[in-house]
Amino acid sequence: xxxxxxxxDDEADITTYLETVLKVNGFTPVVVNDVPAAQKIIDKSPxxxxxxxxxxxxxxxxxxxxxxxxxxKTKKIPVIIVSGLGQEGKFDFYSFINDESMAExxxxxxxxxxxxxxxxxxxxxxxxxxx
Amino acid sequence: MSSSKRKSxxxxxxxxxxxxxxxxxxxxxxxxxxxxxxxxxxxxxxQRFGNWRGKKCYNVYKKLHRPCDECPSxxxxxxxxxxxxxxxxxDKEGKPTHYxxxxxxxxxxxxxxxxxxxxxxxxxxxxxxxxxxxxxxxDRVPCxxxxxxxxxxxxxxxxxxxxSFGDVLNRYCYEVYKHRSSKCPNCPAxxxxxxxxxxNSNQVGTGKKNQDIHYAVTTSPLMRSGGKVAHVIExxxxxxxxxxxxxxxxxxxRLGAVGQTVAGLAHSIKNILMGLEGGKYIVSIGLQKNxxxxxxxxxxxxxxxxxxxxxxxxxxxxxxxxxLPSLKMLNPADIIIEIVDLYxxxxxxxxxxxxxxxxxxxxxxxxxPDGIHTCLTNLVSNAIDACQMAEQKGNEVVIExxxxxxxxxxxxxxxxxxxxxxxxxxxxxxxxxxKGGEGTGLGLLTTRKIVQEHGGKITVESEKGHGSCFRxxxxxxxxxxxxxxxxxxxxxxx
Numbered sequence: 001x002x003x004x005x006x007x008x009d010d011e012a013d014i015t016t017y018l019e020t021v022l023k024v025n026g027f028t029p030v031v032v033n034d035v036p037a038a039q040k041i042i043d044k045s046p047x048x049x050x051x052x053x054x055x056x057x058x059x060x061x062x063x064x065x066x067x068x069x070x071x072x073k074t075k076k077i078p079v080i081i082v083s084g085l086g087q088e089g090k091f092d093f094y095s096f097i098n099d100e101s102m103a104e105x106x107x108x109x110x111x112x113x114x115x116x117x118x119x120x121x122x123x124x125x126x127x128x129x130x131x
Numbered sequence: 132m133s134s135s136k137r138k139s140x141x142x143x144x145x146x147x148x149x150x151x152x153x154x155x156x157x158x159x160x161x162x163x164x165x166x167x168x169x170x171x172x173x174x175x176x177x178q179r180f181g182n183w184r185g186k187k188c189y190n191v192y193k194k195l196h197r198p199c200d201e202c203p204s205x206x207x208x209x210x211x212x213x214x215x216x217x218x219x220x221x222d223k224e225g226k227p228t229h230y231x232x233x234x235x236x237x238x239x240x241x242x243x244x245x246x247x248x249x250x251x252x253x254x255x256x257x258x259x260x261x262x263x264x265x266x267x268x269x270d271r272v273p274c275x276x277x278x279x280x281x282x283x284x285x286x287x288x289x290x291x292x293x294x295s296f297g298d299v300l301n302r303y304c305y306e307v308y309k310h311r312s313s314k315c316p317n318c319p320a321x322x323x324x325x326x327x328x329x330x331n332s333n334q335v336g337t338g339k340k341n342q343d344i345h346y347a348v349t350t351s352p353l354m355r356s357g358g359k360v361a362h363v364i365e366x367x368x369x370x371x372x373x374x375x376x377x378x379x380x381x382x383x384x385r386l387g388a389v390g391q392t393v394a395g396l397a398h399s400i401k402n403i404l405m406g407l408e409g410g411k412y413i414v415s416i417g418l419q420k421n422x423x424x425x426x427x428x429x430x431x432x433x434x435x436x437x438x439x440x441x442x443x444x445x446x447x448x449x450x451x452x453x454x455l456p457s458l459k460m461l462n463p464a465d466i467i468i469e470i471v472d473l474y475x476x477x478x479x480x481x482x483x484x485x486x487x488x489x490x491x492x493x494x495x496x497x498x499x500p501d502g503i504h505t506c507l508t509n510l511v512s513n514a515i516d517a518c519q520m521a522e523q524k525g526n527e528v529v530i531e532x533x534x535x536x537x538x539x540x541x542x543x544x545x546x547x548x549x550x551x552x553x554x555x556x557x558x559x560x561x562x563x564x565x566k567g568g569e570g571t572g573l574g575l576l577t578t579r580k581i582v583q584e585h586g587g588k589i590t591v592e593s594e595k596g597h598g599s600c601f602r603x604x605x606x607x608x609x610x611x612x613x614x615x616x617x618x619x620x621x622x623x624x625x
Contacts, residue, residue, distance in 0.1 A: 112407070
């Protein structure tokens with residue numbers, strides 16, 4: 001059975017892009033455009049991985065990330081941050097989260113993504129292989 | 132009025148008076164004849180210089196065995212006039228003693244020859260040592276000190292000054308400080324000569340190696356003779372190194388701001404690129420699968436993101452050009468509600484409360500919704516940053532709408548870190564950011580531009596450590612006028 005990937009991004013073009021990439025690569029993508037909608041899906045039927053944007057209206061992707069990691073039921077779901085906030089492929093997580101006890105996200109992809117690296121990353125995280 | 136005749140003073144009384152005077156004046160007094168003999172002296176003289184009876188003045192004053200090379204008494208005997216001279220003698224204990232002597236001729240007959248001289252000496256040893264201390268202080272203080280006279284000639288200069296400017300005595304200050312041949316405009320010393328007050332200014336001088344010397348100068352009056360300023364003392368601090376550092380910092384800030392602006396732009400561009408990449412990918416998959424719907428979907432994405440690129444470039448270019456805002460009649464409170472929705476969570480992440488204060492009755496106003504949205508976004512995100520940087524907790528950001536008869540005011544207040552004075556002066560005029568990689572430095576610049584395009588003004592009140600209040604004020608009358616103008620332009624274009 002193909003793995004379920006939850007895409008959380010407020011930009012329609014970006015969700016369409018990621019959705020297509022994931023479908024082509026044999027995953028089952030589920031698209032939501034904000035954090036409350038994502039939370040509902042996660043509570044109802046947790047995905048195998050979450051592809052998460054940060055800057056979104058209503059609530060930021062980092063709020064969702066903190067909720068996930070603070071909840072024993074969901075903390076093992078790997079998260080790939082997909083954002084334009086990084087620089088040269090690196091993302092300084094703790095400059096956004098003032099809590100050093102919080103684990104860093106499992107993956108980070110800088111926009112615009114490299115499709116092959118994105119898929120490789122997802123496959124590694126889903127199969128439990130650490131980067 | 133008394134009509135009684137003035138009684139003559141008895142001789143005995145005058146003798147007593149003179150004797151008392153001779154003994155009690157606060158000086159050492161001695162009478163010396165033409166052969167340098169001390170013929171009479173008061174007790175104070177004896178106490179200072181020791182036994183004098185049967186001795187020569189040079190022996191008593193200086194413990195010498197021959198007359199002094201420069202003898203003031205001799206001069207008085209010759210010229211018959213009072214002279215004042217200072218000298219170093221030796222007291223009765225053999226210690227050097229500085230004194231000022233007041234030497235007066237004594238004639239036994241009017242118009243007769245000077246037969247004696249009266250020497251009144253006052254010890255100034257303490258004053259001399261003070262003088263020496265002052266001299267050291269004057270020379271060694273780490274600043275320039277000069278004293279100039281009314282002709283602007285330097286009559287005294289300390290060591291630090293001479294080291295930087297060379298030999299300067301009796302030269303004109305403008306010639307020395309600035310290599311000029313005439314007085315400097317806005318000369319602070321001239322002002323002090325004129326009004327007798329202290330003046331401060333920053334100046335650039337030319338050193339003895341022709342180098343620029345930046346100095347902060349204070350001119351103070353030296354009042355003498357009837358309250359007129361006879362001399363001015365100029366105390367200057369060399370701030371050349373400070374100025375150099377300042378310009379290095381400014382340059383570093385400028386370069387930093389450019390980098391941060393580019394970083395900010397890059398964030399927007401990355402999103403657009405992602406959309407373009409997405410469009411390209413979907414078109415390519417559509418072509419592989421011969422799926423027309425996918426091709427068309429991908430193509431639309433490409434178009435949309437090309438359009439976004441165009442508007443980003445246009446927005447950026449609009450900094451350098453004036454443009455009329457795209458005004459629409461709207462409820463200004465709606466924009467505030469949107470902003471609160473957008474930032475509430477981000478603020479809460481840092482335990483900052485974001486509040487809106489909106490009056491019950493708000494009139495609709497012609498505003499550019501995107502423009503005002505941008506302004507408030509900038510101000511609120513800055514306020515949140517300021518709260519994050521604050522040392523104190525319990526932070527809040529309040530967006531307030533004030534609608535009075537004449538004005539519509541948006542006010543963003545925070546109790547965050549506040550702004551330092553020098554930053555406050557820059558925030559509306561330069562690509563200035565304190566936010567490292569996150570800030571573009573364009574935020575407040577853009578905000579000011581948008582506010583001005585609405586005919587409004589933006590002001591800030593801020594105190595370091597206590598918070599800031601940014602206020603955008605729009606005149607209702609001016610907004611309506613702009614709205615009418617933009618309506619006319621729209622109709623013309625259509």
